[in-house]
Each structure stands twice: as structure tokens, then as C-alpha cells.
Amino acid sequence: MPGYDLVIKTNGLPTVTAHLEATITRAQNLRVPMKAGAQLMMFSVNANFGSGGRPNRWATIAASTRKYKMRQGLSMTPLTGRTGALKGSISPKVTSDSFSIGTSIPYGAIHQFGGVINQGARSELFQRNRYLRGSRAGSFKRGTKSLGPNRVGFGFRARGFNMGARTINIPARPYLVFQDQDVQDINKIVTDYIKGKSDAV
DSSP: OOOOOOOOOOTTHHHHHHHHHHHHHHHHOOHHHHHHHHHHHHHHHHHHHHHTSSSSOOOOOOHHHHHHHHHHTOOSSTTOOSSOHHHHHOEEEEOSSOEEEEOOOTTHHHHHHOEEEEEOOEEEEEEOOBOOSSTTTTSBOSSOEEOOTTSTTTTSEEEEEEEOOEEEEEOOOOOSOOOHHHHHHHHHHHHHHHHTOTTOO
16 A cells, blocks of 8 residues: 655744744733723713713703802803812723723712712801901901800801701712723724734724
């Protein structure tokens, strides 16, 4: 019987092996694409605030809040207060295989998910300022009275208020939201990085 020889050519095998090893190494530490994904989400969250909610618009602000913002010259967009503390508090956390975006502000959760605030009855004492200009400069504003020598704030004028219990319903205004395009872009960033594309991040 005739003999047969099986010949396997391995030209290029070292290159393939090196490529696979490099791919495995990149896949074991994804901190670079995770950081890029976190930056992309920070831009996306900022856009959520700027648009007043995406893809769905947030619930409009209450009439009382609208009046307050008008007096203060503030934006009517929800979650954009005088200081911008909520938006400014959002920051990323990156590891070798994940990233997250969040806020440490206590009231951040109730704005994201919505909820109910129950306030009990309370009393408060408001100190009034003096008039600074005009014929009444130096005098105290109306509706105040002097405090006795054994009272807090002696020498100033103040007015007390009693406020009853109330319930405040906070609608959900999800600001930490992945848009469909965000998910596609992040998947591409990670996939291209593992493949070794130089422009992946």
C-alpha cells in the first residue's frame, strides 16, 4: 500500500499566538475602556439635566416651587436648584472590570426614584433684618417683636411661625439613566479595546 504523509504548515502561528495572548491580557484588565465608558456616561448625565430628562421629560415642578424660582431668577427646569449641588455631586467610580456613576447627596435617591416625605408639625423663629435704605433705614421690618432678655436673640426682633404637619410627594425624575445609544457606544468601546484597535479609547 502506498504511504501518505500528513504535513501541517505552521507559518504564521507565532503571530496568531501572540495576538491571542495580547487579547487575553487586555480582557483581564478593562480599566482603560471602563474609564472611557464612565466619561461617556458623565456627558450623558449632564445632558439629562440640560434637557430636563431623557428619553422622557421629567415631571414639571410644583406651582409653589415655580413661584420661588421665579422670585430667585432660577431656571424652571427640575433638579436645577440655586447651587446645582445634585448635578455637581455626581462622580464616577472605575475598577478593572466595571464602572458606576452616582451621588453621595442624601436626597439624590428620592429624586431618582421618587417617594414621600412626611414632615411633622413644627415651630420656627425667624429673625428679621433692618431696613437698609430710605426713610425707614435702621428700623426693623413689620410683623416682628422684641425678644425678652432671657430669650435667644435678645436685642433683635424676630417672628415665630407654627407650621402644621404635611406630606410632600416627590415624583421620580431619573437623572442617572443609560440611553440606548450609550449602551451601544460603551459596548463598542470595550469590544474595540479587546480587539486591540488603537482608536478604541
